[in-house]
Amino acid sequence: MNSIEILDDISITKTKLLPIVLEITSQERKMIQDAIEHLQRKYGSYENRDFITHVHQLASYFLPDRILHITADFASDFSKNQYGALIFKGLIDIDQESIGSTPPNWQSADYSKFNLYGFACALIHGALPSKPVQYYSQRKGGGLIHAIIPDEKMCETQTGSGSSTDLYVHTEDAFLKHQADFLSFMYVRNEEQVPSTLYSIRSHESIGERYRPLFERIYKIPKDANLETGTSEEDTLDSILYGNYELPFMRFDAAEQLFNPSIKQSDEAQHHLSEFWEEARNLIYSDFTPQAGDVIVVNNHLCAHGRSAFRAGIKNIDGMEYPCERRIMLRMMSKVSLIDMRAHTLTDDPFFIIEEHLGKNFKHF
Numbered sequence: 001m002n003s004i005e006i007l008d009d010i011s012i013t014k015t016k017l018l019p020i021v022l023e024i025t026s027q028e029r030k031m032i033q034d035a036i037e038h039l040q041r042k043y044g045s046y047e048n049r050d051f052i053t054h055v056h057q058l059a060s061y062f063l064p065d066r067i068l069h070i071t072a073d074f075a076s077d078f079s080k081n082q083y084g085a086l087i088f089k090g091l092i093d094i095d096q097e098s099i100g101s102t103p104p105n106w107q108s109a110d111y112s113k114f115n116l117y118g119f120a121c122a123l124i125h126g127a128l129p130s131k132p133v134q135y136y137s138q139r140k141g142g143g144l145i146h147a148i149i150p151d152e153k154m155c156e157t158q159t160g161s162g163s164s165t166d167l168y169v170h171t172e173d174a175f176l177k178h179q180a181d182f183l184s185f186m187y188v189r190n191e192e193q194v195p196s197t198l199y200s201i202r203s204h205e206s207i208g209e210r211y212r213p214l215f216e217r218i219y220k221i222p223k224d225a226n227l228e229t230g231t232s233e234e235d236t237l238d239s240i241l242y243g244n245y246e247l248p249f250m251r252f253d254a255a256e257q258l259f260n261p262s263i264k265q266s267d268e269a270q271h272h273l274s275e276f277w278e279e280a281r282n283l284i285y286s287d288f289t290p291q292a293g294d295v296i297v298v299n300n301h302l303c304a305h306g307r308s309a310f311r312a313g314i315k316n317i318d319g320m321e322y323p324c325e326r327r328i329m330l331r332m333m334s335k336v337s338l339i340d341m342r343a344h345t346l347t348d349d350p351f352f353i354i355e356e357h358l359g360k361n362f363k364h365f
């Protein structure tokens, strides 16, 4: 056996890199529950600027030690062993009755029902530490939390409101220079038992020289299906990978960069992207099915997310289909630094991001 074969053997036996899963104990859950009830009494809403400004200190004061440690380690670990997703199983208890029936779409959601849960999400971002923010490019801002609800009328779109087609893996807002650093997905209900889909850039055996062309700024990075397509898209090019050459970050959206019919990459760009996707698509992880009260935290530079197609409002028990409440997920996005993106935030609100596309702001601000 020569050395190449030995190397091959080693690579085959490499353990599969997976998201970190943390089972929250009942004692920890009780601490979090007491904290968020207290914070709700004190601040009213998780949108309260005093709460958000002090969210780091409040997280340190109120969250259980184990969660604080693991969260802080996760936020600054970009190593080859860091998947880029952290799953908290059973972070909180969800009162399904008080939520009531799932609204027909996100536009008609009553956010007061999610208020308490918003505090819990914000504390987790605070512990990273990272600051909860809102993006004009997503629902014109719309607050620090977005309820992701399958909408029957939009079931075939590549957006959070879709359901009947696969939502390709993507890093959130790949078309922004100042995309979210961290995302959290809190599952309020998932009776359809839809698995979450994650894909980490660290799952590739090695990036090395092979994917060096992905660091070149030769790729069209179109805005996503939530937004109307502008006319200047064709001219704006950027890289897919960035940061460290050996252990890179990524801005990747398979649906928009590879399969958007209105965008034509150059032959060179298309070639490199297709080669990358051939490997990436086999590394997608969808073994975890979130339950109500679970939270997935994602480093948006390391790990992409998506979803398999599902039938909203239908659950399957022992091969039989039954109607059920449609899925509800709460998404929060955060930035580590308000300073770095100051050119792209509102004059009077540094938590409100008005970047439209790769460093360019929406014109009407």
Ligand SMILES: [Fe+2]
Residues within 6 Å of the ligand: 170, 171, 172, 305
């Ligand atoms: Fe997304």
